[in-house]
Amino acid sequence: MSKILIIAEHVNGQRQPAVYHCVMAAKQLGDDIKVLAVEANVTAENAAAYIAKLANGYTHILAPANTFGKNILPRLSGLLDAPMLSDITEIHDAATFSRPIYAGNAFTKVKIKSKQVLLTIRPTAFEADKTEPEVEKIQITEDLGLSKFVKLEAHTSDRPDLTTADIVISGGRGLQSKENFAMLERIADKLNAAVGASRAAVDAGFVPNDYQVGQTGKIVAPKLYIAVGISGAIQHLAGMKDSKTIVAINKDPDAPIFEIADYSLVADLFKVLPELEEKL
Amino acid sequence: MNILIPIKRVIDYKVPVRVKPDHSGVVTENIKMSMNPFDEIALEEAIRLKEKGIASQLTAVTIGTQACQDILRHAYALGVDQAMLLETDKSLEPLAIGNILKAIADKTDAQLIIMGKQAIDDDNNQAGQILAAKLGWAQACFASEVNIEGDSATVVREVDGGLETLKLQLPAVITTDLRLNEPRLAKLPDIMKAKSKTIEIIPVSDLGIDLPEQIEILETTPPKPRAKGQMVGSVDELLEKLRDLM
Protein backbone atom coordinates (compact mmCIF):
# COMPACT_ATOMS: atom_id res chain seq x y z
CA MET A 1 0.00 0.00 0.00
CA SER A 2 1.26 3.42 -0.90
CA LYS A 3 1.57 6.07 1.78
CA ILE A 4 2.24 9.45 0.23
CA LEU A 5 3.70 12.67 1.59
CA ILE A 6 3.56 15.87 -0.44
CA ILE A 7 5.87 18.77 0.40
CA ALA A 8 4.13 21.99 -0.62
CA GLU A 9 5.44 25.50 -0.77
CA HIS A 10 3.76 28.44 0.93
CA VAL A 11 4.79 32.01 0.27
CA ASN A 12 3.73 34.26 3.16
CA GLY A 13 1.15 31.64 4.10
CA GLN A 14 -0.22 31.44 0.56
CA ARG A 15 -0.57 28.08 -1.14
CA GLN A 16 1.34 27.83 -4.41
CA PRO A 17 -0.63 26.27 -7.32
CA ALA A 18 1.93 23.51 -7.95
CA VAL A 19 0.52 21.60 -4.98
CA TYR A 20 -2.70 20.80 -6.89
CA HIS A 21 -0.68 19.10 -9.62
CA CYS A 22 1.23 17.10 -7.01
CA VAL A 23 -2.07 15.98 -5.47
CA MET A 24 -3.26 14.82 -8.90
CA ALA A 25 -0.06 12.79 -9.32
CA ALA A 26 -0.34 11.42 -5.78
CA LYS A 27 -3.87 10.18 -6.45
CA GLN A 28 -2.46 7.93 -9.16
CA LEU A 29 -0.34 6.29 -6.48
CA GLY A 30 -2.93 5.82 -3.74
CA ASP A 31 -5.37 7.62 -1.47
CA ASP A 32 -3.37 7.83 1.75
CA ILE A 33 -2.04 11.33 1.10
CA LYS A 34 -0.69 13.88 3.54
CA VAL A 35 0.35 17.42 2.56
CA LEU A 36 2.94 19.34 4.57
CA ALA A 37 3.54 23.00 3.80
CA VAL A 38 6.89 24.69 4.20
CA GLU A 39 7.36 28.47 4.01
CA ALA A 40 9.54 29.48 1.08
CA ASN A 41 12.04 31.30 3.28
CA VAL A 42 12.85 28.26 5.43
CA THR A 43 16.28 27.03 4.40
CA ALA A 44 16.59 23.68 2.62
CA GLU A 45 18.90 22.48 5.39
CA ASN A 46 16.34 23.09 8.14
CA ALA A 47 13.35 21.94 6.12
CA ALA A 48 14.96 18.68 4.97
CA ALA A 49 16.24 17.87 8.47
CA TYR A 50 12.73 18.38 9.86
CA ILE A 51 11.01 16.30 7.19
CA ALA A 52 13.61 13.52 7.46
CA LYS A 53 12.50 12.89 11.05
CA LEU A 54 8.91 12.20 10.07
CA ALA A 55 9.56 10.52 6.71
CA ASN A 56 9.63 6.97 8.01
CA GLY A 57 6.74 4.85 6.69
CA TYR A 58 6.03 6.96 3.61
CA THR A 59 6.50 5.02 0.39
CA HIS A 60 6.46 8.15 -1.81
CA ILE A 61 7.53 11.69 -0.98
CA LEU A 62 6.51 14.23 -3.62
CA ALA A 63 7.38 17.84 -4.29
CA PRO A 64 6.88 20.03 -7.35
CA ALA A 65 9.70 20.12 -9.91
CA ASN A 66 10.35 23.82 -9.46
CA THR A 67 13.13 25.68 -7.65
CA PHE A 68 11.43 24.97 -4.31
CA GLY A 69 11.21 21.21 -4.79
CA LYS A 70 14.54 20.92 -6.56
CA ASN A 71 16.25 22.58 -3.61
CA ILE A 72 14.76 20.55 -0.76
CA LEU A 73 13.95 17.11 -2.13
CA PRO A 74 17.45 15.98 -3.21
CA ARG A 75 18.76 17.09 0.18
CA LEU A 76 16.10 14.90 1.79
CA SER A 77 17.16 12.06 -0.54
CA GLY A 78 20.70 12.40 0.76
CA LEU A 79 19.56 12.42 4.40
CA LEU A 80 17.26 9.40 3.99
CA ASP A 81 19.46 7.53 1.53
CA ALA A 82 16.31 7.00 -0.51
CA PRO A 83 16.56 7.40 -4.30
CA MET A 84 14.97 10.33 -6.02
CA LEU A 85 13.58 10.76 -9.53
CA SER A 86 13.40 14.26 -10.96
CA ASP A 87 10.70 15.81 -13.12
CA ILE A 88 8.22 12.93 -13.33
CA THR A 89 5.89 13.27 -16.31
CA GLU A 90 4.13 9.91 -16.12
CA ILE A 91 3.26 7.41 -13.41
CA HIS A 92 2.81 3.85 -14.68
CA ASP A 93 2.47 2.16 -11.29
CA ALA A 94 3.74 2.72 -7.75
CA ALA A 95 7.29 1.78 -8.80
CA THR A 96 7.45 2.71 -12.48
CA PHE A 97 7.80 6.26 -13.77
CA SER A 98 8.77 8.20 -16.88
CA ARG A 99 10.83 11.37 -16.98
CA PRO A 100 12.50 13.53 -19.62
CA ILE A 101 16.27 13.52 -20.11
CA TYR A 102 18.47 15.51 -22.52
CA ALA A 103 16.23 18.59 -22.39
CA GLY A 104 13.21 16.48 -23.30
CA ASN A 105 14.83 14.99 -26.40
CA ALA A 106 14.33 11.58 -24.84
CA PHE A 107 12.20 10.03 -22.13
CA THR A 108 13.33 7.32 -19.81
CA LYS A 109 11.10 4.80 -18.10
CA VAL A 110 12.50 3.59 -14.81
CA LYS A 111 11.59 1.11 -12.10
CA ILE A 112 12.42 1.73 -8.48
CA LYS A 113 13.62 -1.14 -6.30
CA SER A 114 13.65 0.61 -2.92
CA LYS A 115 10.85 0.78 -0.32
CA GLN A 116 10.81 4.56 -0.41
CA VAL A 117 11.19 6.91 -3.36
CA LEU A 118 11.28 10.68 -3.67
CA LEU A 119 9.74 12.28 -6.73
CA THR A 120 9.59 15.79 -8.08
CA ILE A 121 6.48 16.16 -10.20
CA ARG A 122 6.47 18.24 -13.36
CA PRO A 123 3.34 20.35 -12.82
CA THR A 124 2.55 20.71 -16.53
CA ALA A 125 2.38 16.93 -16.95
CA PHE A 126 -0.46 16.49 -14.43
CA GLU A 127 -3.72 18.43 -14.38
CA ALA A 128 -4.50 20.50 -11.32
CA ASP A 129 -6.63 18.63 -8.80
CA LYS A 130 -9.87 20.52 -8.19
CA THR A 131 -10.20 19.85 -4.47
CA GLU A 132 -8.60 21.88 -1.70
CA PRO A 133 -6.29 19.46 0.08
CA GLU A 134 -5.98 19.51 3.84
CA VAL A 135 -2.58 21.00 4.54
CA GLU A 136 -0.51 20.85 7.68
CA LYS A 137 1.80 23.83 8.00
CA ILE A 138 5.03 22.90 9.65
CA GLN A 139 6.64 25.19 12.17
CA ILE A 140 10.35 24.62 12.00
CA THR A 141 11.92 25.71 15.24
CA GLU A 142 15.23 23.88 15.09
CA ASP A 143 17.91 25.88 13.28
CA LEU A 144 20.98 23.92 12.23
CA GLY A 145 22.84 27.22 11.90
CA LEU A 146 24.18 26.30 8.46
CA SER A 147 22.59 29.06 6.41
CA LYS A 148 20.34 32.07 6.82
CA PHE A 149 17.70 33.52 4.55
CA VAL A 150 18.63 37.17 3.92
CA LYS A 151 16.08 38.43 1.41
CA LEU A 152 13.99 37.73 -1.66
CA GLU A 153 13.94 40.28 -4.44
CA ALA A 154 10.57 39.36 -5.81
CA HIS A 155 9.50 40.66 -9.13
CA THR A 156 5.82 41.43 -8.78
CA SER A 157 3.44 41.85 -11.67
CA ASP A 158 -0.31 41.93 -12.13
CA ARG A 159 -0.06 39.51 -15.02
CA PRO A 160 -0.93 35.84 -14.59
CA ASP A 161 1.75 33.49 -13.31
CA LEU A 162 3.99 32.20 -16.10
CA THR A 163 3.62 28.54 -15.12
CA THR A 164 -0.18 28.56 -14.90
CA ALA A 165 -1.27 31.14 -17.49
CA ASP A 166 -3.50 30.03 -20.39
CA ILE A 167 -1.56 32.23 -22.78
CA VAL A 168 2.16 32.98 -22.72
CA ILE A 169 3.90 35.40 -25.02
CA SER A 170 7.69 35.14 -24.94
CA GLY A 171 10.40 37.28 -26.42
CA GLY A 172 13.97 36.53 -27.38
CA ARG A 173 17.13 38.30 -28.41
CA GLY A 174 15.24 39.53 -31.48
CA LEU A 175 13.45 42.08 -29.27
CA GLN A 176 16.79 43.91 -28.95
CA SER A 177 16.07 45.91 -25.79
CA LYS A 178 14.18 46.23 -22.56
CA GLU A 179 12.16 49.08 -24.06
CA ASN A 180 11.05 46.92 -26.97
CA PHE A 181 9.89 44.24 -24.55
CA ALA A 182 7.20 46.72 -23.50
CA MET A 183 5.53 46.01 -26.86
CA LEU A 184 5.13 42.37 -25.83
CA GLU A 185 3.88 43.40 -22.43
CA ARG A 186 1.13 45.56 -23.88
CA ILE A 187 -0.04 42.67 -26.04
CA ALA A 188 0.15 40.35 -23.03
CA ASP A 189 -2.15 42.69 -21.13
CA LYS A 190 -4.70 42.66 -23.92
CA LEU A 191 -4.69 38.86 -23.93
CA ASN A 192 -4.43 38.42 -20.15
CA ALA A 193 -1.24 36.52 -20.92
CA ALA A 194 1.97 35.96 -18.98
CA VAL A 195 5.28 37.17 -20.41
CA GLY A 196 8.19 34.78 -20.83
CA ALA A 197 11.64 35.01 -22.36
CA SER A 198 14.54 33.07 -23.77
CA ARG A 199 17.81 32.83 -21.94
CA ALA A 200 19.40 35.29 -24.36
CA ALA A 201 16.78 37.92 -23.49
CA VAL A 202 17.36 37.40 -19.76
CA ASP A 203 21.15 37.42 -20.12
CA ALA A 204 20.92 40.67 -22.07
CA GLY A 205 18.98 42.21 -19.19
CA PHE A 206 15.74 42.81 -21.12
CA VAL A 207 13.74 41.02 -18.40
CA PRO A 208 14.35 39.45 -14.94
CA ASN A 209 15.63 35.87 -14.52
CA ASP A 210 12.26 34.47 -13.46
CA TYR A 211 10.93 35.05 -17.00
CA GLN A 212 13.21 32.39 -18.48
CA VAL A 213 11.48 29.46 -20.13
CA GLY A 214 13.46 26.33 -20.91
CA GLN A 215 15.49 23.34 -19.82
CA THR A 216 16.99 25.37 -17.02
CA GLY A 217 14.21 27.90 -16.55
CA LYS A 218 10.49 27.41 -16.14
CA ILE A 219 8.51 24.67 -17.84
CA VAL A 220 5.26 25.94 -19.30
CA ALA A 221 2.46 24.28 -21.25
CA PRO A 222 -0.20 26.92 -21.86
CA LYS A 223 -3.10 26.66 -24.30
CA LEU A 224 -1.30 29.18 -26.48
CA TYR A 225 2.43 30.00 -26.59
CA ILE A 226 3.59 32.84 -28.80
CA ALA A 227 7.36 32.96 -29.43
CA VAL A 228 8.59 36.27 -30.79
CA GLY A 229 12.17 36.72 -31.98
CA ILE A 230 13.22 33.39 -30.47
CA SER A 231 15.32 31.03 -32.59
CA GLY A 232 14.16 27.82 -30.93
CA ALA A 233 17.30 26.30 -29.40
CA ILE A 234 16.63 22.85 -27.90
CA GLN A 235 17.14 24.31 -24.43
CA HIS A 236 14.27 26.74 -25.03
CA LEU A 237 12.00 24.17 -26.70
CA ALA A 238 12.44 21.94 -23.64
CA GLY A 239 10.45 24.45 -21.62
CA MET A 240 7.51 25.05 -23.95
CA LYS A 241 7.05 22.32 -26.52
CA ASP A 242 4.16 20.74 -24.63
CA SER A 243 2.08 23.90 -25.16
CA LYS A 244 -1.21 23.10 -26.91
CA THR A 245 -0.82 25.63 -29.71
CA ILE A 246 2.50 27.25 -30.60
CA VAL A 247 2.83 30.40 -32.68
CA ALA A 248 6.26 31.51 -33.89
CA ILE A 249 7.08 34.93 -35.26
CA ASN A 250 10.59 35.18 -36.67
CA LYS A 251 12.16 36.86 -39.66
CA ASP A 252 14.43 33.89 -40.40
CA PRO A 253 12.48 31.23 -42.37
CA ASP A 254 15.03 28.61 -41.24
CA ALA A 255 14.67 29.30 -37.51
CA PRO A 256 14.26 25.93 -35.72
CA ILE A 257 11.28 27.29 -33.77
CA PHE A 258 9.20 26.86 -36.94
CA GLU A 259 9.73 23.09 -36.83
CA ILE A 260 7.53 22.79 -33.76
CA ALA A 261 5.16 25.71 -34.37
CA ASP A 262 1.52 25.14 -35.30
CA TYR A 263 1.35 28.57 -36.94
CA SER A 264 4.47 30.15 -38.38
CA LEU A 265 4.72 33.77 -39.43
CA VAL A 266 7.94 34.72 -41.20
CA ALA A 267 8.08 38.46 -40.65
CA ASP A 268 9.82 41.32 -38.91
CA LEU A 269 8.56 41.46 -35.36
CA PHE A 270 8.84 45.25 -35.33
CA LYS A 271 6.13 45.34 -38.00
CA VAL A 272 4.07 42.48 -36.57
CA LEU A 273 3.85 43.55 -32.93
CA PRO A 274 2.35 47.03 -33.51
CA GLU A 275 -0.15 45.55 -35.95
CA LEU A 276 -1.10 42.81 -33.49
CA GLU A 277 -1.54 45.31 -30.71
CA GLU A 278 -3.79 47.44 -32.85
CA LYS A 279 -5.94 44.57 -34.08
CA LEU A 280 -6.49 42.82 -30.77
CA MET B 1 40.80 27.39 1.26
CA ASN B 2 40.59 24.26 -0.87
CA ILE B 3 37.85 24.08 -3.45
CA LEU B 4 36.56 20.88 -5.01
CA ILE B 5 34.90 21.14 -8.42
CA PRO B 6 33.09 17.98 -9.52
CA ILE B 7 32.63 17.96 -13.31
CA LYS B 8 30.89 15.67 -15.81
CA ARG B 9 31.47 14.72 -19.42
CA VAL B 10 28.25 14.95 -21.43
CA ILE B 11 27.08 15.13 -25.04
CA ASP B 12 27.90 18.65 -26.21
CA TYR B 13 24.95 20.98 -25.75
CA LYS B 14 24.86 21.87 -29.45
CA VAL B 15 24.52 18.26 -30.64
CA PRO B 16 20.99 17.02 -31.35
CA VAL B 17 20.41 13.93 -29.25
CA ARG B 18 19.01 10.80 -30.90
CA VAL B 19 17.45 7.78 -29.24
CA LYS B 20 18.77 4.36 -30.30
CA PRO B 21 16.32 2.36 -32.44
CA ASP B 22 16.20 -0.44 -29.85
CA HIS B 23 15.32 2.09 -27.11
CA SER B 24 18.31 1.06 -25.00
CA GLY B 25 19.58 4.61 -24.62
CA VAL B 26 20.78 7.53 -26.72
CA VAL B 27 23.40 7.42 -29.47
CA THR B 28 26.82 8.40 -28.09
CA GLU B 29 29.13 6.80 -30.70
CA ASN B 30 31.04 9.38 -32.75
CA ILE B 31 29.35 12.24 -30.99
CA LYS B 32 31.10 15.31 -29.67
CA MET B 33 31.44 15.20 -25.90
CA SER B 34 32.20 18.21 -23.71
CA MET B 35 32.27 19.39 -20.15
CA ASN B 36 28.75 20.01 -18.83
CA PRO B 37 28.18 23.77 -19.38
CA PHE B 38 27.16 24.40 -15.77
CA ASP B 39 30.43 22.80 -14.60
CA GLU B 40 32.43 25.20 -16.77
CA ILE B 41 30.71 28.00 -14.87
CA ALA B 42 31.61 26.29 -11.57
CA LEU B 43 35.25 26.00 -12.65
CA GLU B 44 35.35 29.63 -13.70
CA GLU B 45 33.99 30.74 -10.33
CA ALA B 46 36.60 28.66 -8.50
CA ILE B 47 39.39 30.06 -10.67
CA ARG B 48 38.24 33.62 -9.95
CA LEU B 49 38.28 32.88 -6.22
CA LYS B 50 41.84 31.68 -6.58
CA GLU B 51 42.79 34.79 -8.54
CA LYS B 52 41.33 36.91 -5.74
CA GLY B 53 43.52 35.06 -3.25
CA ILE B 54 40.52 33.51 -1.49
CA ALA B 55 41.13 29.94 -2.69
CA SER B 56 44.46 28.15 -2.49
CA GLN B 57 44.08 24.70 -4.03
CA LEU B 58 41.55 23.81 -6.76
CA THR B 59 40.78 20.16 -7.44
CA ALA B 60 38.64 19.05 -10.36
CA VAL B 61 37.17 15.58 -10.08
CA THR B 62 35.08 13.49 -12.41
CA ILE B 63 33.53 10.05 -12.17
CA GLY B 64 33.50 7.92 -15.30
CA THR B 65 35.56 6.07 -17.86
CA GLN B 66 39.12 6.76 -19.07
CA ALA B 67 37.57 8.89 -21.83
CA CYS B 68 36.71 11.50 -19.21
CA GLN B 69 40.38 12.47 -18.98
CA ASP B 70 39.75 15.03 -21.74
CA ILE B 71 37.58 17.26 -19.56
CA LEU B 72 40.12 16.97 -16.73
CA ARG B 73 42.85 18.16 -19.10
CA HIS B 74 40.57 21.00 -20.07
CA ALA B 75 40.20 21.84 -16.37
CA TYR B 76 44.00 21.86 -16.04
CA ALA B 77 44.26 24.19 -19.03
CA LEU B 78 41.82 26.57 -17.36
CA GLY B 79 43.76 26.61 -14.11
CA VAL B 80 43.02 23.88 -11.56
CA ASP B 81 45.92 22.57 -9.46
CA GLN B 82 44.90 18.95 -9.34
CA ALA B 83 42.65 16.61 -11.33
CA MET B 84 41.22 13.26 -10.32
CA LEU B 85 39.40 10.56 -12.25
CA LEU B 86 37.27 8.18 -10.22
CA GLU B 87 37.19 5.43 -12.72
CA THR B 88 34.14 3.28 -13.38
CA ASP B 89 32.33 1.87 -16.42
CA LYS B 90 29.02 1.96 -14.63
CA SER B 91 26.48 4.71 -14.88
CA LEU B 92 26.03 5.54 -11.21
CA GLU B 93 22.92 6.78 -9.43
CA PRO B 94 22.88 10.19 -7.72
CA LEU B 95 23.18 8.72 -4.21
CA ALA B 96 26.27 6.77 -5.27
CA ILE B 97 27.76 9.95 -6.76
CA GLY B 98 27.05 11.67 -3.44
CA ASN B 99 28.86 8.93 -1.51
CA ILE B 100 31.91 9.09 -3.77
CA LEU B 101 32.13 12.88 -3.78
CA LYS B 102 31.84 12.95 0.00
CA ALA B 103 34.91 10.72 0.23
CA ILE B 104 36.80 13.00 -2.18
CA ALA B 105 35.76 16.12 -0.27
CA ASP B 106 37.25 14.56 2.85
CA LYS B 107 40.39 13.43 1.05
CA THR B 108 41.08 16.87 -0.48
CA ASP B 109 40.14 18.72 2.72
CA ALA B 110 37.71 20.90 0.77
CA GLN B 111 35.98 23.82 2.47
CA LEU B 112 33.96 24.73 -0.55
CA ILE B 113 32.46 22.64 -3.34
CA ILE B 114 31.25 24.43 -6.45
CA MET B 115 29.42 22.36 -9.05
CA GLY B 116 26.88 22.68 -11.83
CA LYS B 117 23.22 22.76 -10.79
CA GLN B 118 22.44 19.97 -13.22
CA ALA B 119 24.09 17.86 -15.88
CA ILE B 120 22.42 18.38 -19.23
CA ASP B 121 22.26 14.64 -19.96
CA ASP B 122 20.18 13.24 -17.10
CA ASP B 123 18.85 16.68 -16.06
CA ASN B 124 18.60 15.42 -12.48
CA ASN B 125 19.60 18.50 -10.51
CA GLN B 126 20.35 16.37 -7.42
CA ALA B 127 24.06 15.74 -6.88
CA GLY B 128 24.99 18.99 -5.12
CA GLN B 129 22.09 18.84 -2.68
CA ILE B 130 22.69 15.14 -1.93
CA LEU B 131 26.38 15.82 -1.34
CA ALA B 132 25.64 18.77 0.97
CA ALA B 133 23.24 16.55 2.95
CA LYS B 134 25.79 13.75 3.27
CA LEU B 135 28.48 16.17 4.43
CA GLY B 136 26.07 17.99 6.75
CA TRP B 137 27.07 21.26 5.05
CA ALA B 138 25.18 24.35 4.03
CA GLN B 139 23.90 24.50 0.44
CA ALA B 140 23.06 27.26 -2.02
CA CYS B 141 21.61 26.03 -5.29
CA PHE B 142 21.22 27.89 -8.60
CA ALA B 143 23.72 30.60 -7.70
CA SER B 144 23.99 33.75 -9.80
CA GLU B 145 26.32 35.64 -7.45
CA VAL B 146 28.84 34.41 -4.87
CA ASN B 147 30.76 36.49 -2.34
CA ILE B 148 33.08 34.90 0.19
CA GLU B 149 33.98 36.85 3.35
CA GLY B 150 36.00 34.95 5.95
CA ASP B 151 34.14 31.80 6.91
CA SER B 152 30.85 32.73 5.31
CA ALA B 153 29.48 33.04 1.80
CA THR B 154 26.70 35.30 0.58
CA VAL B 155 24.97 33.75 -2.38
CA VAL B 156 22.24 35.10 -4.64
CA ARG B 157 20.08 32.28 -6.00
CA GLU B 158 17.82 32.24 -9.03
CA VAL B 159 14.44 31.03 -7.80
CA ASP B 160 11.02 30.94 -9.43
CA GLY B 161 9.93 34.00 -7.47
CA GLY B 162 12.97 36.15 -8.31
CA LEU B 163 16.37 36.39 -6.63
CA GLU B 164 16.94 35.02 -3.15
CA THR B 165 19.96 35.88 -1.02
CA LEU B 166 21.34 33.42 1.51
CA LYS B 167 24.22 33.66 3.92
CA LEU B 168 26.03 30.36 4.36
CA GLN B 169 28.40 29.17 7.00
CA LEU B 170 31.40 27.49 5.36
CA PRO B 171 32.08 24.70 4.53
CA ALA B 172 29.35 24.68 1.91
CA VAL B 173 28.19 23.36 -1.43
CA ILE B 174 27.23 25.90 -4.10
CA THR B 175 25.56 24.88 -7.37
CA THR B 176 25.81 27.22 -10.33
CA ASP B 177 23.19 28.76 -12.57
CA LEU B 178 23.85 30.19 -16.02
CA ARG B 179 24.28 33.82 -15.06
CA LEU B 180 26.95 33.35 -12.38
CA ASN B 181 29.74 34.20 -14.82
CA GLU B 182 30.94 33.77 -18.37
CA PRO B 183 33.58 31.05 -18.51
CA ARG B 184 36.88 32.00 -20.13
CA LEU B 185 38.37 30.04 -23.00
CA ALA B 186 41.53 28.03 -22.44
CA LYS B 187 44.69 29.55 -23.98
CA LEU B 188 46.65 27.46 -26.45
CA PRO B 189 49.91 27.36 -24.40
CA ASP B 190 47.90 26.26 -21.35
CA ILE B 191 46.21 23.54 -23.38
CA MET B 192 49.67 22.31 -24.43
CA LYS B 193 50.96 22.39 -20.85
CA ALA B 194 47.88 20.55 -19.60
CA LYS B 195 48.81 17.56 -21.77
CA SER B 196 51.73 16.66 -19.54
CA LYS B 197 50.00 17.15 -16.20
CA THR B 198 49.24 14.14 -14.04
CA ILE B 199 45.71 12.95 -13.58
CA GLU B 200 45.26 10.90 -10.45
CA ILE B 201 43.23 7.83 -11.40
CA ILE B 202 41.45 5.90 -8.67
CA PRO B 203 39.18 2.94 -9.49
CA VAL B 204 35.84 3.56 -7.79
CA SER B 205 35.93 -0.05 -6.58
CA ASP B 206 39.06 0.76 -4.55
CA LEU B 207 37.21 3.32 -2.47
CA GLY B 208 35.18 0.67 -0.64
CA ILE B 209 32.09 2.86 -0.83
CA ASP B 210 28.45 1.81 -0.93
CA LEU B 211 27.09 2.33 -4.45
CA PRO B 212 23.32 1.91 -4.27
CA GLU B 213 21.59 0.44 -7.32
CA GLN B 214 17.91 1.11 -6.85
CA ILE B 215 16.87 2.57 -10.17
CA GLU B 216 16.43 0.21 -13.10
CA ILE B 217 16.20 1.82 -16.53
CA LEU B 218 13.57 -0.03 -18.56
CA GLU B 219 13.66 1.91 -21.81
CA THR B 220 14.53 5.22 -23.44
CA THR B 221 12.13 6.57 -26.03
CA PRO B 222 11.94 9.63 -28.26
CA PRO B 223 9.40 12.34 -27.40
CA LYS B 224 6.02 12.26 -29.10
CA PRO B 225 6.26 14.24 -32.32
CA ARG B 226 4.07 17.31 -32.73
CA ALA B 227 1.60 17.52 -35.58
CA LYS B 228 2.98 19.43 -38.54
CA GLY B 229 2.19 23.11 -38.48
CA GLN B 230 1.33 25.59 -41.20
CA MET B 231 2.60 28.91 -42.47
CA VAL B 232 0.47 32.01 -42.18
CA GLY B 233 1.05 34.96 -44.47
CA SER B 234 -0.15 37.89 -42.40
CA VAL B 235 -1.21 39.08 -38.98
CA ASP B 236 -4.85 38.93 -40.11
CA GLU B 237 -4.53 35.31 -41.11
CA LEU B 238 -2.83 34.52 -37.80
CA LEU B 239 -5.61 36.20 -35.81
CA GLU B 240 -8.18 34.30 -37.85
CA LYS B 241 -6.53 30.97 -36.89
CA LEU B 242 -6.26 31.95 -33.23
CA ARG B 243 -9.77 33.31 -32.90
CA ASP B 244 -11.00 30.48 -30.71
CA LEU B 245 -7.93 30.53 -28.51
CA MET B 246 -7.79 34.14 -27.44
Ligand SMILES: Cc1cc2nc3c(=O)[nH]c(=O)nc-3n(C[C@H](O)[C@H](O)[C@H](O)COP(=O)(O)OP(=O)(O)OC[C@H]3O[C@@H](n4cnc5c(N)ncnc54)[C@H](O)[C@@H]3O)c2cc1C
Ligand atom coordinates in the same frame (compact mmCIF):
# COMPACT_ATOMS: atom_id res chain seq x y z
C1 LIG C 1 23.28 24.68 -20.40
C2 LIG C 1 22.39 25.58 -21.18
C3 LIG C 1 21.12 25.81 -20.71
C4 LIG C 1 20.27 26.67 -21.41
N1 LIG C 1 19.02 26.87 -20.93
C5 LIG C 1 18.17 27.67 -21.61
C6 LIG C 1 16.82 27.89 -21.19
O1 LIG C 1 16.38 27.39 -20.14
N2 LIG C 1 16.03 28.69 -21.93
C7 LIG C 1 16.46 29.29 -23.10
O2 LIG C 1 15.68 30.00 -23.73
N3 LIG C 1 17.72 29.10 -23.50
C8 LIG C 1 18.59 28.32 -22.80
N4 LIG C 1 19.87 28.17 -23.24
C9 LIG C 1 20.34 29.00 -24.35
C10 LIG C 1 19.95 28.49 -25.74
O3 LIG C 1 20.91 27.55 -26.16
C11 LIG C 1 19.92 29.66 -26.73
O4 LIG C 1 21.16 30.31 -26.73
C12 LIG C 1 18.84 30.70 -26.43
O5 LIG C 1 17.60 30.07 -26.21
C13 LIG C 1 18.75 31.67 -27.58
O6 LIG C 1 17.83 32.70 -27.30
P1 LIG C 1 17.10 33.46 -28.48
O7 LIG C 1 16.34 32.49 -29.29
O8 LIG C 1 16.37 34.59 -27.85
O9 LIG C 1 18.32 34.11 -29.26
P2 LIG C 1 18.88 33.80 -30.71
O10 LIG C 1 19.22 32.38 -30.84
O11 LIG C 1 19.93 34.81 -30.94
O12 LIG C 1 17.65 34.06 -31.65
C14 LIG C 1 17.12 35.32 -31.91
C15 LIG C 1 16.09 35.12 -32.99
O13 LIG C 1 15.42 36.35 -33.23
C16 LIG C 1 15.16 36.45 -34.61
N5 LIG C 1 15.03 37.87 -34.94
C17 LIG C 1 15.96 38.85 -34.83
N6 LIG C 1 15.47 40.03 -35.21
C18 LIG C 1 14.18 39.82 -35.58
C19 LIG C 1 13.15 40.64 -36.08
N7 LIG C 1 13.33 41.97 -36.26
N8 LIG C 1 11.97 40.08 -36.35
C20 LIG C 1 11.75 38.75 -36.19
N9 LIG C 1 12.70 37.92 -35.72
C21 LIG C 1 13.91 38.43 -35.41
C22 LIG C 1 16.35 35.81 -35.28
O14 LIG C 1 16.02 35.37 -36.60
C23 LIG C 1 16.66 34.66 -34.34
O15 LIG C 1 16.01 33.47 -34.74
C24 LIG C 1 20.72 27.31 -22.57
C25 LIG C 1 22.00 27.05 -23.03
C26 LIG C 1 22.84 26.21 -22.36
C27 LIG C 1 24.21 25.97 -22.86
